[in-house]
Structure formats: structure tokens, C-alpha cells
Amino acid sequence: MSNRNRVIALIDMDCFYAQVEQRLQPHLWGKPVAVVQYNGILAVSYEARKYGVKRFMNLEKVKEICPEIALCNVPSGEHSDKADLKRYRDASDDVFKVLNGYDSRVIVERASIDEAFLDLTELVDFIIASEDLPEKYSSSLDLFPTTYIADGNDLNEEDNPEWQYDREKTLKIWIHKACNENNNDLLRLAVGAELVEQIRARIKEETQFRCSAGIASNKMMAKLVCSRHKPGQQTVVPDYAFSSILRNTKISSVRNLGGKLGRAIMGKFSIQTMGELSAISLEEISEQFPAQAKWIHAIANGMDEEEVRERDKAISIAVSKNFTGSSALFTVSAVQSWLDGLMKELVKRLTEDQIKNQRTACTLHVGCTMDAQFGKSFQIVTYSSDALYNSAWAIIRNFNKAVDSNAWEPPIVNISLSACRFRDGVDVSSKRITDWICQKAKALVSGEEDNLPSGSFPIPVTDSTDDEAGTSRGFDFIETVEQKPARYVPPEKEFLPESLEDIPEDLLADMPEDIKKELTLYYGQRTPNSGKKQKPEVVPKKKRGAKKRPLTKVVEQPAAKKISDFFTKKE
Ligand code: DCP
Ligand code: CA
Ligand code: CA
Numbered sequence: 001m002s003n004r005n006r007v008i009a010l011i012d013m014d015c016f017y018a019q020v021e022q023r024l025q026p027h028l029w030g031k032p033v034a035v036v037q038y039n040g041i042l043a044v045s046y047e048a049r050k051y052g053v054k055r056f057m058n059l060e061k062v063k064e065i066c067p068e069i070a071l072c073n074v075p076s077g078e079h080s081d082k083a084d085l086k087r088y089r090d091a092s093d094d095v096f097k098v099l100n101g102y103d104s105r106v107i108v109e110r111a112s113i114d115e116a117f118l119d120l121t122e123l124v125d126f127i128i129a130s131e132d133l134p135e136k137y138s139s140s141l142d143l144f145p146t147t148y149i150a151d152g153n154d155l156n157e158e159d160n161p162e163w164q165y166d167r168e169k170t171l172k173i174w175i176h177k178a179c180n181e182n183n184n185d186l187l188r189l190a191v192g193a194e195l196v197e198q199i200r201a202r203i204k205e206e207t208q209f210r211c212s213a214g215i216a217s218n219k220m221m222a223k224l225v226c227s228r229h230k231p232g233q234q235t236v237v238p239d240y241a242f243s244s245i246l247r248n249t250k251i252s253s254v255r256n257l258g259g260k261l262g263r264a265i266m267g268k269f270s271i272q273t274m275g276e277l278s279a280i281s282l283e284e285i286s287e288q289f290p291a292q293a294k295w296i297h298a299i300a301n302g303m304d305e306e307e308v309r310e311r312d313k314a315i316s317i318a319v320s321k322n323f324t325g326s327s328a329l330f331t332v333s334a335v336q337s338w339l340d341g342l343m344k345e346l347v348k349r350l351t352e353d354q355i356k357n358q359r360t361a362c363t364l365h366v367g368c369t370m371d372a373q374f375g376k377s378f379q380i381v382t383y384s385s386d387a388l389y390n391s392a393w394a395i396i397r398n399f400n401k402a403v404d405s406n407a408w409e410p411p412i413v414n415i416s417l418s419a420c421r422f423r424d425g426v427d428v429s430s431k432r433i434t435d436w437i438c439q440k441a442k443a444l445v446s447g448e449e450d451n452l453p454s455g456s457f458p459i460p461v462t463d464s465t466d467d468e469a470g471t472s473r474g475f476d477f478i479e480t481v482e483q484k485p486a487r488y489v490p491p492e493k494e495f496l497p498e499s500l501e502d503i504p505e506d507l508l509a510d511m512p513e514d515i516k517k518e519l520t521l522y523y524g525q526r527t528p529n530s531g532k533k534q535k536p537e538v539v540p541k542k543k544r545g546a547k548k549r550p551l552t553k554v555v556e557q558p559a560a561k562k563i564s565d566f567f568t569k570k571e
Contacts, residue, residue: 152244242302
């Protein structure tokens with residue numbers, strides 16, 4: 001790292017899920033709103049916070065202290081009664097589109113569904129070299145309408161009855177100092193603050209969402225001060241103010257110290273605040289925490305070298321469901337029913353991710369909690385939910401200790417499915433089939449079926465020489481960056497059906513042999529009538545909202561128009 005300070009920002013959306021609901025129902029803007037899931041509150045609008053409404057508060061209590069509150073329920077999933085967070089993920093994508101499209105010199109790291117770290121250093125340096133900033137900043141503070149300088153006096157932390165704080169005056173003095181004292185680090189923070197004002201204004205313009213931000217020379221301090229003047233404000237913390245800001249900061253409020261490590265530090269040294277921690281020598285810390293001592297000592301003084309890493313996509317896609325108390329699963333059929341529903345939910349998300357991010361997950365971890373946690377991973381060969389179900393079932397069934405054939409012991413209190421280890425690209429077979437189906441469906445709709453080049457496909461083939469998941473697994477991967485289909489790119493909303501049985505018979509009959517073969521390969525472990533189906537013939541009793549799998553699928557002879565509908569993703 002160079003010896004000059006970086007300029008790092010953390011942007012965090014204000015009461016994010018609540019704003020997503022307000023955007024969906026615009027009459028709720030400016031009103032007290034809470035987002036509810038399984039009778040628990042996940043998000044609270046700032047208007048409702050004024051009444052004392054808090055996350056996880058009892059709903060009865062909420063209605064009592066704020067009778068006019070609008071309660072918005074998180075929708076439940078299509079394949080199970082698991083919450084469907086798609087609308088919040090989509091809203092998050094809207095925000096990240098703005099962030100990623102702002103300037104290619106800004107590094108964007110997705111830190112959670114509603115927050116991102118930005119490394120603005122390169123862009124800031126460019127601006128410093130190309131603009132007359134003292135001139136620009138001396139004339140007006142209009143460029144910093146929501147900026148606070150965290151200097152320890154900006155909050156009334158000591159409960160001083162005389163406390164008064166003038167944001168504009170403090171800002172003016174600070175900007176003057178940045179411009180005139182030849183203090184390059186301060187000036188660079190000021191430019192960073194101006195940029196973040198612009199980025200936040202653009203987020204508001206393009207998504208309607210309000211957010212807050214922290215700006216500092218590192219991630220830890222940027223994150224720490226982000227919420228200092230929420231909502232709709234941003235806070236800059238210069239290095240010289242680190243110690244006064246940290247003095248009264250609770251150890252548990254610091255990034256990476258909110259969990260076990262933070263609690264261990266507080267316990268071992270009998271301390272609560274970062275100020276107390278900074279008074280402990282590196283040697284003393286080393287005695288208690290040899291592996292983390294250097295890092296803890298640096299963090300105690302507001303020093304954090306962690307880089308902002310370009311990361312936009314989630315590193316894993318997971319679904320998980322708790323079955324606490326009386327809802328614990330104690331029959332084989334219930335476990336199968338839930339595994340099936342959860343797998344479909346996961347495949348739905350994986351398929352959306354595949355289309356959007358042109359990548360494919362390689363590993364699926366199946367986890368299940370009974371009296372203890374159990375789990376195992378397997379390689380993903382196909383996104384067919386039936387095939388994945390069979391592989392997951394083969395793992396999970398071994399955790400059952402019951403003797404009775406339909407019993408499950410000990411009862412399951414959680415099932416989780418997590419897909420990870422993504423590789424770029426979409427496998428060739430899946431792409432070939434999608435391409436063929438899309439062409440076919442289009443031609444059917446437009447009545448040009450006969451003109452279709454039967455069996456000829458614009459398939460970009462890549463040799464995956466260094467591809468561990470290559471042809472040996474019946475997969476080829478397309479490098480989507482350089483190689484694009486020559487003639488036909490399926491529109492985003494077209495997709496492959498979940499199983500071979502879902503493809504109408506007449507379409508199958510008409511399908512060129514090589515595609516049929518590819519298709520069979522694509523659907524992988526389970527081909528129709530292969531007799532390998534491991535699912536029980538008895539469909540378990542329907543659980544709250546879980547959809548039944550029909551025993552046999554009745555395939556109607558679909559009309560031409562219907563076929564294209566079939567291969568068009570339904571919202
Ligand atoms: N969330 C959740 N469960 C939690 C915490 C959060 O589902 N235990 C969801 C709802 C939040 C969103 O994630 O709207 C973002 O979480 P934040 O902690 O950033 O909180 P908010 O954005 O709601 O509020 P704030 O304005 O304080 O950031
Ligand atoms: Ca937030
Ligand atoms: Ca957040």
C-alpha cells in the first residue's frame with residue numbers, strides 16, 4: 001500500500017426494506033411503516049422510529065405505541081412458505097447498478113444487501129490533479145448539503161446540557177483547513193465527501209431510495225461513522241479525530257468485533273470501549289490473543305488496512321428454514337417435502353443468478369440441524385431441481401437415526417442449502433438447449449417454424465483446458481466475456497424448464513437428435529423413465545404453502561402459442 005491515505009466510503013441504505021415497501025406503495029412515503037416476517041419486525045421507517053418502534057418488537061406493542069403504523073408483510077416463497085426476499089434483492093440490484101455505473105475508477109464492494117464499500121482513491125486523485133479545488137470549495141458549501149464532520153463534538157455523547165452543534169460552521173472551518181493548510185489528506189477526504197454526495201443524489205434520483213454514508217481513510221472507520229447522522233446524511237472522519245471518536249465507542253459496535261472475538265476481548269480485559277482497548281499494549285493483547293493481536297491493536301487505534309475488493313455478486317446463494325419448537329420435522333415425508341420445496345426455491349434463485357450474472361455454481365452444501373449440526377457438500381452437475389434433490393436426499397437421509405421407516409430422529413430443526421464456488425459462464429449444453437428452444441418458440445409464435453435451421457446452432461464452444469469441471473463431468477463452460485453467440489442471444493426472460501418431463505411432447509418429437517442427447521445430458525442424473533427416481537411414491541401431506549409434486553405429469557398437446565408461453569419465465 002502506498003504511504004498516502006486512501007479515501008474509502010461505506011454507503012448504507014436507510015431502513016432499507018421499509019423503503020422498498022414505500023416505493024411499491026408510494027402513499028406510504030413519509031409515514032410510519034414496518035416490515036414484518038413471521039410476526040417479527042425486520043425494518044422500521046424513521047417516521048415509525050420516532051414513536052419508539054424497534055426491530056424485533058412485539059407486534060401488539062408496536063400497534064399500541066404507533067396505532068397508525070402500516071405493517072407490510074414479507075411475501076412468502078413460491079415453493080415453500082419460506083420468505084421470498086426477491087423484491088428486496090431486486091431493489092438492492094437497482095442500487096448497485098447506480099454504484100457500478102458511476103465511474104470505472106471507483107472500486108465497489110457489496111458488503112450486504114443494503115451496503116457497499118467504495119474505494120474512491122483513484123478518482124479523488126484524478127480530481128485533485130485536474131481541478132482548482134480551493135477556488136471551487138471557497139465559494140459555497142452547496143456541494144456538501146448533508147455532510148457532517150465527526151470531530152467528537154458532532155454528537156452529544158457526554159450528555160452535556162450546554163451542547164450545541166453548528167454543522168455548516170464546522171464544515172466551513174474544516175473545508176478551509178483542507179484547502180489552505182496544505183493538508184493533502186484532508187483535501188482528499190473533502191473531494192471524497194463531494195463525490196459521495198453526488199453518488200447518493202444519483203441513487204435517490206434513479207431508485208428513489210435514501211441512504212447514508214461514512215467517509216474515512218479505511219473501511220472500519222467509514223463503517224463506524226456511517227450511522228452517526230442517519231438518515232439521509234453522511235459523515236466524514238479525519239484521521240486526527242479517530243481517537244476522540246473511538247474513546248466512547250462500544251467494542252461491539254466496531255466492524256468484525258460484533259461477535260465472539262469482541263465478546264472475548266471485553267471479557268478477558270474487563271473492558272467495554274475502544275478507548276479502553278487502545279490503552280492496552282500489544283504485548284498484553286498478544287498474551288491473550290496471539291493470532292489476532294496485531295490486528296486488534298491496530299483496530300483499537302482506528303487503523304485498518306483491509307482493501308475494498310471489487311465484488312458485486314453474492315459469494316453464495318442459500319436458502320434455509322428453521323423448524324423450531326413444535327414445528328420440528330419428525331417424519332421422513334415431512335423432511336422430503338421440505339427438502340423438495342427448498343430445493344425448488346434454491347434452483348429458482350440459481351437460475352435467475354445464472355441468467356443475470358452468467359455464472360454457474362459448482363458446489364452445493366446440504367446442512368441440517370438436529371441434536372447437532374450435520375452437513376456435506378456435493379458437486380453440482382445440473383441445475384435440475386429433481387437431480388439436485390436426489391443428490392441432497394442421498395446425503396440427508398443418512399443423518400436419520402430412526403428405526404421406524406417413516407420416522408425421523410432426532411427431529412430436524414433447520415435445513416439449509418447453499419450453492420457456492422461459482423465459475424464464470426453457463427455450461428454449453430444448457431445454453432445449446434435454451435438457444436434451440438428460444439428459436440423454436442419464437443418461430444412458432446411468428447408462424448415461421450418451417451424456416452428454422454434444423455439442428456444448426458450458433459454455439460460458441462470453448463476448450464476448457466484449465467477447467468476442472470470440464471468435459472469429464474459432461475460440462476463445457478462458455479467464456480461469456482469474449483465469446484458471444486453469433487446470431488441469437490435469448491432474451492433474459494427465456495429459460496430452460498426444470499425437468500425433461502416439463503417439455504411438451506410435440507416439441508420433443510420435433511427435436512433434432514443431438515439436442516435431445518444434450519438435453520438428456522443436461523438433465524443429468526435423472527432421465528425420464530430411467531427408474532432412478534428416488535422420491536417416494538407417496539407425496540407427503542401438504543405443509544403450510546408447500547406445493548405438491550404431482551405423481552405423474554399430464555402433458556397436454558399444447559397449441560403453438562402455448563409452447564412459447566411455456567418457455568417464457570413467469571413472474
Ligand atoms: N434485515 C433483516 N434481519 C436483520 C437485520 C436486517 O432481515 N436481523 C434486513 C431488513 C433491513 C435490511 O436488512 O431493512 C438492512 O439492514 P440494516 O441493518 O442496514 O437496517 P435498515 O436498513 O433497516 O435500517 P438503518 O437505516 O438503520 O440502516
Ligand atoms: Ca441500512
Ligand atoms: Ca446495512
